[in-house]
């Protein structure tokens with residue numbers, strides 16, 4: 001049985017004062033029935049981990065594939081773990097687009113994360129042009145295979161399906177489209193990893209909000225969500241956590 005996961009990605013948002021939202025979230029959901037993860041900007045990982053004190057998980061938004069070295073501005077998985085992170089997002093479409101990250105690079109980052117005991121939240125998703133061209137499952141299959149390490153398990157890996165065109169736009173796929181992709185990913189992981197693949201959790205991401213969370217969580221093979229904008233405020237993210245607890 002896969003435990004549900006509500007994950008929030010603060011992206012390039014959040015200052016020290018924003019940690020009050022974490023305190024409010026924990027106060028409102030002291031014993032959530034699902035796993036809860038927040039991924040703040042790197043500047044807040046240590047402080048958020050101290051605030052969370054193990055009551056929710058804290059993650060980074062990216063890590064370098066190498067342990068140390070001359071990579072100005074980058075952060076290693078070891079540094080994130082040292083700062084109190086337990087997870088790291090890799091391969092978010094904004095990094096694939098802004099930093100030219102390939103599936104092979106993302107797989108290397110996920111392997112670096114695993115080597116430091118971090119759970120890799122690997123993001124994949126098609127562009128609008130790819131969906132319009134009818135190549136969504138082809139793209140998802142290629143990214144899923146190329147970005148996921150051979151050593152992936154339900155313990156060290158989470159997959160987030162995030163259609164690029166649904167991120168921050170207020171647009172979401174139909175529930176049938178979400179189910180089609182999630183069923184496909186489940187089948188691909190089962191085929192590649194067998195019973196271990198069946199334990200890898202599948203999150204949906206892209207314009208998840210309190211008003212649409214329940215129906216998305218009721219969709220086939222959706223084990224939770226990777227939430228962007230609606231994870232910034234305790235009230236919104238708390239409502240999404242509540243929907244996932246009831247799913």
Ligand SMILES: O=C[C@H](O)COP(=O)(O)O
Nearest residue numbers: 009167168206207228229
């Ligand atoms: O990582 C989160 C996703 O990019 C979703 O962002 P969003 O909920 O603001 O659409």
